Amino acid sequence: MNVFRRAVTVAGVLAVLAAGGCGGSAAESTTSAGLDMTGAVTVDESLRAKLPQTARDKGFVRLVTDASYAPMEYFAADGRTIIGFEPDLAAALGAVLGIKVEMVFGDFATALDEVRKGTYDGVFSSMTDTAEREKKVDFVNYFNTGSSILVQRGNPERITGLAGLCGHRVAVEAGTIQEEMLGRDQAKCGADPMILDVGRTGADALLRLRTGRTVALLLDYPPAVALVSDSLTDAYYELASDQQYEPGLYGIAVAKDNTALRDALQAALARLISTGTYGELLQRWKLTTGGVTEATVNAGD
Numbered sequence: 001m002n003v004f005r006r007a008v009t010v011a012g013v014l015a016v017l018a019a020g021g022c023g024g025s026a027a028e029s030t031t032s033a034g035l036d037m038t039g040a041v042t043v044d045e046s047l048r049a050k051l052p053q054t055a056r057d058k059g060f061v062r063l064v065t066d067a068s069y070a071p072m073e074y075f076a077a078d079g080r081t082i083i084g085f086e087p088d089l090a091a092a093l094g095a096v097l098g099i100k101v102e103m104v105f106g107d108f109a110t111a112l113d114e115v116r117k118g119t120y121d122g123v124f125s126s127m128t129d130t131a132e133r134e135k136k137v138d139f140v141n142y143f144n145t146g147s148s149i150l151v152q153r154g155n156p157e158r159i160t161g162l163a164g165l166c167g168h169r170v171a172v173e174a175g176t177i178q179e180e181m182l183g184r185d186q187a188k189c190g191a192d193p194m195i196l197d198v199g200r201t202g203a204d205a206l207l208r209l210r211t212g213r214t215v216a217l218l219l220d221y222p223p224a225v226a227l228v229s230d231s232l233t234d235a236y237y238e239l240a241s242d243q244q245y246e247p248g249l250y251g252i253a254v255a256k257d258n259t260a261l262r263d264a265l266q267a268a269l270a271r272l273i274s275t276g277t278y279g280e281l282l283q284r285w286k287l288t289t290g291g292v293t294e295a296t297v298n299a300g301d
Contacts, residue, residue: 043095047271050267051261055261056099061094061099063123063124064105064106064122066111067084069084069125082103082105086126093265093269107174107175109200112133128249131300137254137256138254138297139254139298140251140295140296143250143287144249144292146244150216151239152212154238163188165189165194166188166189166190167193169195169196171213171217172218173202173204182218209237249296251300266295
């Protein structure tokens with residue numbers, strides 16, 4: 001039985017991304033998950049009691065996201081509502097904990113620093129849990145995936161792997177694991193280095209590839225597959241190969257001194273996994289290959 005009803009289709013946002021990204025009004029929006037509850041997910045008072053008192057008093061927590069990464073998180077056709085697998089999962093977590101889990105648009109590159117400053121309660125934005133990031137925050141792990149090379153349809157430069165990016169201009173989103181990965185790979189290019197063209201958001205990076213300013217874009221596997229599978233964008237993009245590079249765990253990032261929120265989110269995720277709601281959301285967004293079987297903390301490399 002479905003516990004949630006999707007508000008808009010993936011195809012709508014992929015059309016926006018193919019045309020060059022989201023409009024200015026969306027970039028300033030504060031939004032919540034784009035789905036309707038049907039009552040199948042109920043509050044667990046014992047888990048709600050784990051939340052920080054401030055969160056219980058306010059009735060919400062606020063998580064920052066870069067909503068340009070369909071099907072994980074992206075803007076709906078109204079340019080304001082953030083939808084996708086992660087907003088759906090956020091809403092389900094909130095339903096278990098008896099609070100609203102808000103998704104707020106912000107810069108991915110500065111998200112962790114904003115959480116440490118207290119601007120947001122956490123980051124929920126397809127962020128890979130790494131040892132370096134764990135120095136700043138704790139992660140509640142909820143998904144597992146790697147990176148893929150996206151190229152223009154027809155692959156005019158015949159890119160087949162990371163080595164083929166040497167000597168070319170390559171798009172990447174600022175602050176991502178892909179930016180770090182390509183930076184490390186520069187040493188392998190020798191006298192023929194790649195040129196990184198860094199976009200502020202995922203949509204910005206995609207626009208660089210769509211308009212031919214770069215020959216490739218390195219991004220996570222799920223949004224890459226969405227772009228090459230949807231009828232509104234498959235004429236523009238293809239995968240250079242089926243290989244996923246450096247797979248790792250995504251995590252909801254919370255401040256290290258906010259252990260109560262971390263533990264409440266972990267417990268709520270564990271309940272969603274055990275009851276099957278988590279699996280249903282994975283199926284809805286066609287992401288079952290990246291599902292996890294347990295809710296872990298700081299389990300990334």
